[in-house]
Amino acid sequence: MSTATETPAQHGLTAHSHGAGTESAPGALDRFASFDVAAHPVPRGREEAWRFTPMSRLRGLHDDAPLDGGDYTVDVDVDPRVTATTVGADDSRKGTSTYVPIDRPSARAWRSAEKVFAVDIPRDTVIEKPAIIKLTGTSAERGAAGHLVVTAGRHSKSVVVVEYDGSAALVENVEIVVEDGAELTFVALQDWADDAVHLSHHHVHVGRDATVKHAVITFGGDLVRNGTTVNYAGPGGDATLLGLYYVDAGQYVENRLVVDHNTPNATSDVEYKGALQGKKAHAVWVGDVLIRKEAVGINTYELNRNLVLTDGARADSVPNLEIETGDIEGAGHASATGRFDDEQLFYLQARGIPADLARKLVVRGFFASLINRIGVPDLKERLMTTVERELAVVEELAADSSAS
Numbered sequence: 001m002s003t004a005t006e007t008p009a010q011h012g013l014t015a016h017s018h019g020a021g022t023e024s025a026p027g028a029l030d031r032f033a034s035f036d037v038a039a040h041p042v043p044r045g046r047e048e049a050w051r052f053t054p055m056s057r058l059r060g061l062h063d064d065a066p067l068d069g070g071d072y073t074v075d076v077d078v079d080p081r082v083t084a085t086t087v088g089a090d091d092s093r094k095g096t097s098t099y100v101p102i103d104r105p106s107a108r109a110w111r112s113a114e115k116v117f118a119v120d121i122p123r124d125t126v127i128e129k130p131a132i133i134k135l136t137g138t139s140a141e142r143g144a145a146g147h148l149v150v151t152a153g154r155h156s157k158s159v160v161v162v163e164y165d166g167s168a169a170l171v172e173n174v175e176i177v178v179e180d181g182a183e184l185t186f187v188a189l190q191d192w193a194d195d196a197v198h199l200s201h202h203h204v205h206v207g208r209d210a211t212v213k214h215a216v217i218t219f220g221g222d223l224v225r226n227g228t229t230v231n232y233a234g235p236g237g238d239a240t241l242l243g244l245y246y247v248d249a250g251q252y253v254e255n256r257l258v259v260d261h262n263t264p265n266a267t268s269d270v271e272y273k274g275a276l277q278g279k280k281a282h283a284v285w286v287g288d289v290l291i292r293k294e295a296v297g298i299n300t301y302e303l304n305r306n307l308v309l310t311d312g313a314r315a316d317s318v319p320n321l322e323i324e325t326g327d328i329e330g331a332g333h334a335s336a337t338g339r340f341d342d343e344q345l346f347y348l349q350a351r352g353i354p355a356d357l358a359r360k361l362v363v364r365g366f367f368a369s370l371i372n373r374i375g376v377p378d379l380k381e382r383l384m385t386t387v388e389r390e391l392a393v394v395e396e397l398a399a400d401s402s403a404s
Helices: 104-112 342-350 355-374 377-403
Strands: 009-011 032-034 072-077 083-088 115-121 131-152 157-178 183-192 197-206 211-218 223-232 238-247 252-261 267-276 282-291 299-308 314-323 330-339
Touching: 072 157, 104 131, 104 157, 104 197, 115 157, 131 183, 157 211, 183 197, 183 223, 183 377, 197 211, 197 238, 211 223, 211 252, 211 355, 223 238, 238 252, 238 282, 238 355, 238 377, 252 267, 252 299, 267 282, 267 314, 267 355, 282 299, 282 330, 299 314, 299 355, 314 330, 355 377
Parallel strands: 115 131, 131 157, 157 183, 157 197, 183 211, 197 223, 211 238, 223 252, 238 267, 252 282, 267 299, 282 314, 299 330
Antiparallel strands: 009 032, 072 131, 083 115
């Protein structure tokens, strides 16, 4: 096992490039971390990290519900040079990202996952074809634990897309290791059935002079809670974190991010956008950036925007910065939540564009720049088609409201 898995507990995100288990500088954004499930109290919803989450809908995945389900299939489509295989839970790749679980569901998944799915991109190799890993759930009756490790070898260039659909109650950890000089685009596309519950934690470990683009896209599910943490193995790392979510009536989607700038001369750029429609549609975004004393010369920015399409929907957005050194290139954040712009709609209709098409154009424009930033051509039109599928729902709501 790696050094990370030998660390019993620590306060923080095992952020430093000299390995997990080293005490980090104290800060308000540090998290307690431990592989020991018992060291993490059962969250009750009063804790800061859980205050938005509807605990009654977690189906006990955060507590002690069994995680012995395996009601899903995994399909793989990869370039022959990419290795994608199932290995034992004691495989040496597990833990190489320096991640230590920061909450009870993550610790439970780490302990309960009997196998690890490992994707390895060989060093010094450019892979043009995206590696596609598709997980399809067949039942949400039993909880399941998953563990994925993606390793982009030194000076490689690749794209990995993980797709989720069907019904499931899944808790998982995803470790993403981008070795020195590598370029990786990683996309998680969550298009679950309406009954799915998904608690996921992604940890991205960015090597020296490495570049990673990490995107989380959520369309479906009853409750989806994504955590993403990032740290750096050396100077020159560049992390772009992108997110897109479309939340329907009664659906809950939460995204929490912590970017830990623990080395000099690194960059991070966070952009998440969401649209919400229908009664009790609820989205939560919390973005934390920690700039440690040693992180001189870094540059970071985070942005969250939410578009509320109907009455009864709610978006919470909480950006945070903790800066321990002033010797940086720049640091900023922005957050905005607004209703559908009726003026834009009127402008388009005044020029002969029907209302339903005008609405589509406005929402497509809202998401278009983000989808372009993801930069995976095979996904671009598919994502826009899914957005329009979701828009059809709000059009039906509007039609029903007019009829009544």
